[in-house]
Amino acid sequence: MRAIVSSADGPVLRDIPRPIPGPEEVLVQVKASSLNRADLAMLKGAAHGRVGGMGSALGLELAGEVVEVGKAVKAWRVGDRVMAGGGGAFAEYAAPHASRIYAVPKDLSFEQASALPVALQTMHDAIVTNGMFEAGQAVLIQGASSGVGLMGLQVAKYLRAGLVIGTSTSALRRARLEEFGADLAVDSRAPDWVAQVLEATGGKGVDLLIDFVAGPLMNGNLQATRIGGRIVNVGRLAGNSGEVDFDLHSMRRITYVGVTFRTRTAGQVGQIVERATRALGPALTSGALQLPIDQVFRLEEASHAFERMARNEHFGKIVLTNA
Incomplete structure (x- = not known):
């Protein structure tokens, strides 16, 4: 699969193995993903919690469709429209932990959804x-x-x-x-x-x-x-x-x-996602919580997206799309 990885030459589009979901993970075909400031540090090889390092797939949040679920996953099914925080988001496929996933409201585009989880x-x-x-x-x-x-x-x-x-x-x-x-x-x-x-x-x-x-x-x-x-x-x-x-x-x-997510366990992050979903889910469904999309780039244009974030020119989220 194609993915944006960190390198000494900046973000590079490479073919890497498609992730295999573990028992508590969900394989998502990524439709859109969005940049966070932490991605700038990860681009230089920094770790962000348990993900990162030079040569690793970049990206921390995504939206897409479920194509496979781990054997222990009960809440999600193939075909579900989801958004999630997790590593390796700037790719054609990613495997977030099932507890970190939110349902995408039916009227929300994947580009808009990718901006929300974090x-x-x-x-x-x-x-x-x-x-x-x-x-x-x-x-x-x-x-x-x-x-x-x-x-x-x-x-x-x-x-x-x-x-x-x-x-x-x-x-x-x-x-x-x-x-x-x-x-x-x-x-x-x-x-x-x-x-x-x-x-x-x-x-x-x-x-x-x-x-x-x-x-x-x-x-x-x-x-x-x-x-x-x-x-x-x-x-x-x-x-x-x-x-x-x-x-x-x-x-x-x-x-x-x-506060930080970098020193939390997967279980602790899952509890945070559960609380946020319970408290803010109705507002998300009604459209009361949204973020402006600053600019959308294709996956192969990731270097331009990183440059825009580094220049701090954006208002709202910078999004990468696999469309």
Whole structure:
């Protein structure tokens, strides 16, 4: 089968063996797959949890049709339209674990579906499980213009947040955050961004801050979160380290939680997918949760897709199609 693999020369289209599904896996004929920022690191040979390494098939989420099921799989059948997170997605076939699969709503295209699995499970886990969100609370998504960030805005709004704030350093992207549920869009590079958040929350700060940026924003995040609130760190786009005012952290009694899928077992990820499906399935079916498609490339055009992501020119998801 054809697949995009990592190499010293960038993404390369090669013929590799078709995966053989294990007892708890499902073989999917991939119709579309979408890029995530982690793919840029994997392109250089980095591992992402249990997948990756130089010469391995790239891609972390996909949509397609089931063509074979493992002997222990009960929930899925040949012909099912599915979407899933898992390695080797940039290929003609992939074999995700059955517990990581979502059904594709009948009115959703494979291109649209391929953009959703990682964002759905990441944001439900961050907002609900680790963020302990309750209806009526104020939520801030730090770095909201990414695909996962846009999903975070929608999930917070769907779960009846009292106030949803999104940040972006791009004026063009900030102007679009309202489309995805933001009540207020803030430039986190503005000297008064914390003051804007405090004003919007009556001086208290947000109840929950989901952080994709980190780096130099740590102390500002602490100031923008209410006393006794929570910060959940999902990404570190602005840097893996930064200055921390530990006295500020202590005085505001903020719970700081770090999350990742890379150190979770298959069983733990399956539980996350199950919770996300149960809570967000109705919204997915009704079309209340969607992500914009920035651009679609054919599988053989993967190098252009990677270049676009590396230049950070996109708004929404970059998709590869096998059509």
